[in-house]
Amino acid sequence: MYDLQTIHLKINGVEEEVSVKPYATLLDVLRDQMGHIEVKEGCAVGDCGACAVFLDGVPACSCLVLARQADRAEIVTAAGLGTPENLHPLQEAFMDYGGIQCGFCTPGLIISAKSLLDQNPHPTRQDVKVALSGNYCRCTGYEQVIEAVLAAAAKMDGRDG
Amino acid sequence: MVPRFEYYPTRSVDEALTLLAEREGSEVVAGATNTLVDARARRKIPKAVIDINRLGDLRYARRDDGTIRLGARTTLTDCFSLPFFAEEAPVLEMMAAEFAGTLIRNRATLAGNIAYASPAADVVPPLLALGATIAVTSKARGSRALLLADFILGPRKTALAQDEIITELAFPADGETKSGYFKFALRNAMAISLVSGAVVLRMEGKRIREAGLALGAVAPKPYRVTQAEELLKGQAPTDALIREVARVAAATATPISDIRASAEYRREMTEVMTRRIIERALSS
Numbered sequence A: 001m002y003d004l005q006t007i008h009l010k011i012n013g014v015e016e017e018v019s020v021k022p023y024a025t026l027l028d029v030l031r032d033q034m035g036h037i038e039v040k041e042g043c044a045v046g047d048c049g050a051c052a053v054f055l056d057g058v059p060a061c062s063c064l065v066l067a068r069q070a071d072r073a074e075i076v077t078a079a080g081l082g083t084p085e086n087l088h089p090l091q092e093a094f095m096d097y098g099g100i101q102c103g104f105c106t107p108g109l110i111i112s113a114k115s116l117l118d119q120n121p122h123p124t125r126q127d128v129k130v131a132l133s134g135n136y137c138r139c140t141g142y143e144q145v146i147e148a149v150l151a152a153a154a155k156m157d158g159r160d161g
Numbered sequence B: 001m002v003p004r005f006e007y008y009p010t011r012s013v014d015e016a017l018t019l020l021a022e023r024e025g026s027e028v029v030a031g032a033t034n035t036l037v038d039a040r041a042r043r044k045i046p047k048a049v050i051d052i053n054r055l056g057d058l059r060y061a062r063r064d065d066g067t068i069r070l071g072a073r074t075t076l077t078d079c080f081s082l083p084f085f086a087e088e089a090p091v092l093e094m095m096a097a098e099f100a101g102t103l104i105r106n107r108a109t110l111a112g113n114i115a116y117a118s119p120a121a122d123v124v125p126p127l128l129a130l131g132a133t134i135a136v137t138s139k140a141r142g143s144r145a146l147l148l149a150d151f152i153l154g155p156r157k158t159a160l161a162q163d164e165i166i167t168e169l170a171f172p173a174d175g176e177t178k179s180g181y182f183k184f185a186l187r188n189a190m191a192i193s194l195v196s197g198a199v200v201l202r203m204e205g206k207r208i209r210e211a212g213l214a215l216g217a218v219a220p221k222p223y224r225v226t227q228a229e230e231l232l233k234g235q236a237p238t239d240a241l242i243r244e245v246a247r248v249a250a251a252t253a254t255p256i257s258d259i260r261a262s263a264e265y266r267r268e269m270t271e272v273m274t275r276r277i278i279e280r281a282l283s284s
């Protein structure tokens, strides 16, 4: 009834298999079973956005997705966007503009910001605020985050994200 | 931790209906944005969830002659991002823009919001104002259609039988319409409505041929304000009439007082916001 079942996930470009309980969330499986601790557990009920990942290209709170609902999906976490040697412009801008303080909300913010820039490479300040409205940050007061996203957009202008 | 339940993926509506009928205590899950929150809080724990979230044949938005048809699994993001909605049902686009935030909108479905039947369900007032009907189907009894207004019975109560699923929402697309929507809450995003409302005016030149006006979060269930609709019908409204309509609408509200706002405040805001959306709709 509550047996483990194997699911297939492609995470940050790597095909992986994992055995999951029927009621396990994608968040729990990514963090606890697969070591993707860049995906953060904040509220675990969809309010805070810290657990956001791309699920088949669409950003979502992984706490509100059952792992089995994601079987055969392609997942990209914030760690999949760049490497320490070759950071994504958003990751770089978050550091340069103080968009990171404690860092807990950062992976989720990066996912939402990336999704915005994919759809709208020239966002206004208001566009950024609206796009990040499902991600809570208790340190920065958001100003530095907004500056970082606008700076990344300017830097990425004319090249692929 | 999420409490235990079984999980069944499905590949067709028929398969979902069969499982739903066979598995006692099972319920369908779509975006899971209500189901998983309630399970985690142990408010409601299903024995088994039947996953319809990958059923492509329940996700569509199209026009059949004079009828708009939306698949049950249409997401809030679909309403916000597909040009179809801006053209054919702008009131749903306006609503979706103020619903939760992007991360939730990407998963949350129209049918899930309706089936959950929260008094503050934001999807419901615009669909009521559009005069929507809802199609449900079961393995044993086939399909039936009912008015959305009759489908929602009260807080968390609907006319849906345990073995039924919602398949479609439909409403008339006839003629030129003007519409307006408001969601009044304590913040601009990620907030539960203190009051919400939608207006859909089907026009004939400067005159309103048919009016739909619905309110949410100020009664046990969202409802159409028929007295106010009657006042608008056949009129080319003046400022005085719009004020009167807003006053009548607010007088029908029976809001609660809670930690977020008092009943008096909700009623006052119902009047102010109703007036504004009618004015805005007419000047659009």
Ligand SMILES: Cc1cc2nc3c(=O)[nH]c(=O)nc-3n(C[C@H](O)[C@H](O)[C@H](O)COP(=O)(O)OP(=O)(O)OC[C@H]3O[C@@H](n4cnc5c(N)ncnc54)[C@H](O)[C@@H]3O)c2cc1C
Binding pocket: A045, A046, A047, B027, B028, B029, B030, B031, B032, B033, B034, B035, B036, B037, B052, B072, B073, B098, B099, B100, B101, B104, B107, B108, B109, B110, B111, B112, B113, B114, B115, B116, B120, B121, B122, B123, B160, B164, B165, B166, B167, B190, B191, B192
């Ligand atoms: C952080 C957060 C913010 C939110 N903000 C808002 C908001 O601003 N406004 C608002 O109104 N709501 C809001 N919600 C509530 C929720 O997101 C919505 O009600 C959503 O539309 C539910 O859709 P779903 O597909 O996720 O439903 P699910 O959780 O999958 O299902 C909910 C219920 O509907 C039933 N169901 C789903 N699909 C069908 C179907 N086709 N046929 C029959 N039954 C079905 C399920 O069995 C279940 O009982 C919010 C939730 C969260 C977590």
